[in-house]
């Protein structure tokens with residue numbers, strides 16, 4: 001490859017800027033040109049393409065969000081739209097492309113690879129819901145942000161001897177909820193992967209806790225289950241204990257990335273460039289068993305993963321002793 005394009009797509013995630021910076025600087029170090037594509041695939045279709053040099057990524061490693069902006073581009077599933085995007089890449093001399101995003105963004109990269117643009121995907125999402133990897137850019141920062149917020153809610157919940165339902169992001173996945181469940185010592189964690197929770201059992205658990213002298217009852221509810229406000233009303237009516245719902249929302253997507261997100265995103269960005277320099281295409285970078293690895297995108301998209309059963313079990317044991 002001679003010219004490497006880079007874009008961010010889907011929901012933003014802290015650490016995306018570190019990945020962009022690594023792509024730009026590693027590419028320049030390898031003697032390649034770099035072009036930044038603004039607003040994901042939508043911006044590519046509008047030819048929002050800028051030249052990037054080492055200086056254009058100064059002062060960004062510590063910033064949340066993505067300097068390239070991001071978008072969800074639903075029309076990219078149309079074959080003629082994909083063809084138009086490949087033609088635009090060719091017109092701008094982009095023969096290698098790094099796509100930072102989730103599974104949906106990788107599908108776009110897969111189509112562009114079939115149309116002659118060498119593509120590499122980097123897992124960028126706070127949700128951790130990409131099957132081929134144990135790490136996604138942004139998860140570490142998001143889960144730390146959520147953990148700190150839940151600690152704060154817990155303080156006021158204890159003072160008022162309330163039950164608090166705290167809803168965390170994750171779309172259909174419960175990783176943020178499960179990690180916070182353990183890290184915050186929540187009394188209950190509701191995960192979409194375990195949508196078999198019994199509200200009467202939850203009510204009994206709250207009442208039992210009160211009898212044992214518990215001063216609060218923290219329920220972490222994953223967004224994939226949702227309905228926290230109505231759940232709070234029902235629980236208050238059934239237990240007689242004041243119950244409040246807090247939806248953490250988009251605060252979980254922002255903020256300065258943690259050290260782990262900066263270092264792993266930088267490594268993945270550099271690796272993407274090295275893969276392109278070796279002639280690789282249609283690959284996605286992941287982190288597994290302590291190593292940075294890459295997979296064929298088709299294989300990566302066919303993989304599945306669920307929550308760690310042992311982690312779920314210890315969450316319940318440790319938080320209810």
Ligand code: F6P
Nearest residue numbers: 011125126127169170171223253
């Ligand atoms: O995928 C990241 C994520 O924050 C999910 O956790 C959440 O379901 C979704 O994006 C929210 O998307 P939007 O910012 O478009 O409302």
